[in-house]
Amino acid sequence: MSLRACRRAVVLALTLAVCVAHQWLIRLRGPLTPQRRGFWLRSSGRRLVAALGIHCKVQGEAPLHGLVVANHLSYLDIMFLGANVPCCIVSKQEISRWPFFGMFARMGATIFIDRSSRVSAAAAARTIGERLRLGVPVLLFPEGTSSDGSQVLPFYPTLFEPAVAAGIPVTAASVRYVLEGGGKERDLCWFDDTLFLPHIWKALAARGFFAEVSFGEPRVYPDRRAAAAATRAEVIAMRAGLDPRQPAPADPAEAVLME
Numbered sequence: 001m002s003l004r005a006c007r008r009a010v011v012l013a014l015t016l017a018v019c020v021a022h023q024w025l026i027r028l029r030g031p032l033t034p035q036r037r038g039f040w041l042r043s044s045g046r047r048l049v050a051a052l053g054i055h056c057k058v059q060g061e062a063p064l065h066g067l068v069v070a071n072h073l074s075y076l077d078i079m080f081l082g083a084n085v086p087c088c089i090v091s092k093q094e095i096s097r098w099p100f101f102g103m104f105a106r107m108g109a110t111i112f113i114d115r116s117s118r119v120s121a122a123a124a125a126r127t128i129g130e131r132l133r134l135g136v137p138v139l140l141f142p143e144g145t146s147s148d149g150s151q152v153l154p155f156y157p158t159l160f161e162p163a164v165a166a167g168i169p170v171t172a173a174s175v176r177y178v179l180e181g182g183g184k185e186r187d188l189c190w191f192d193d194t195l196f197l198p199h200i201w202k203a204l205a206a207r208g209f210f211a212e213v214s215f216g217e218p219r220v221y222p223d224r225r226a227a228a229a230a231t232r233a234e235v236i237a238m239r240a241g242l243d244p245r246q247p248a249p250a251d252p253a254e255a256v257l258m259e
Contacts (some may be wrong), residue, residue, distance in 0.1 A: 005205035008052055012204070015051040016104065019044040023107055032123060034136045037109040038086035042109075045083030056080050059238075060215035065135050067128070068162035068215075069231045070173040071152045071239065072141035072188040074149040075101075076203065080211045082108075085173075087137035088248045090124060091158065098196075113159075115144055129162035148186040149177075152239065155232045158222035160170060169218035170227050172234035180208035214238040 017089075023040050026032065032040075049056055062084040070081060089105070093114040096102045111127050115121035128138050142155035147234060163170050177188045188209060190199050206225045221227035 004204035005201055008204040011051050015048055026172055033129055034109050038136050041082045041108040042086040045079050048079050049083050053212040054202040057212045062215055065137055066169040066218055068139045068171050068173050069142050071235050072146045073149050074222050078215050086138050089139045127164050127251050132168050146191045148189045148191050152236050157224040157228035160227040164221055167220055169220050171218045172216040172231040174214045174235045174238035176212040178210055199228040249254050
């Protein structure tokens with residue numbers, strides 16, 4: 001059994017408990033609006049990053065409003081992106097049923113979606129639109145699943161619609177993990193049928209790693225397919241260390257998934 005993993009697991013549990021207590025204190029000062037939940041999520045992300053001693057390198061300016069779309073590698077993405085953007089998150093429905101983490105997600109006003117259901121997708125889109133009109137940033141992982149980091153999967157365009165229809169800016173964001181000692185990024189990625197508990201234990205036992213989070217420029221797009229194609233190209237460019245203001249051309253055949 002890894003002593004490093006044990007120590008970090010205890011720190012993680014204690015820090016999550018502090019974050020929960022912090023929200024109860026916020027409740028005493030007034031209603032928990034989506035804005036206040038977003039700022040609570042950001043403070044919680046910062047607490048977790050600091051407590052676990054994980055360095056996060058940030059490039060670009062974190063947006064304070066609009067739709068934020070990012071590649072998805074792991075549940076760790078939420079901690080690092082949430083530490084920079086006071087947002088609510090769009091997440092798969094299954095998360096809501098997880099022990100403790102489901103409660104934590106609900107406390108952060110997460111928008112849950114069953115991607116196999118058009119009704120659920122329509123309801124999520126309405127909620128995204130409401131949050132965006134309130135000025136609350138919404139974090140979306142438009143790949144629809146996490147990957148092993150070898151490529152940025154095609155972006156589903158459907159949930160871009162609330163931002164596009166309202167003329168609200170969309171900001172591309174990328175996440176990349178660098179492991180000490182020559183480890184591979186995929187070692188921290190949670191994908192396919194990997195079980196959650198063994199994976200989080202492996203992540204806690206990692207000798208050392210840091211996250212690179214990059215933000216592009218907020219942009220307004222004419223339609224959701226253009227938004228999905230352009231932001232995917234930006235994410236690919238940022239993960240490759242290129243200037244996000246000059247993203248690689250998107251391949252229309254691969255950039256988005258057709259409905």
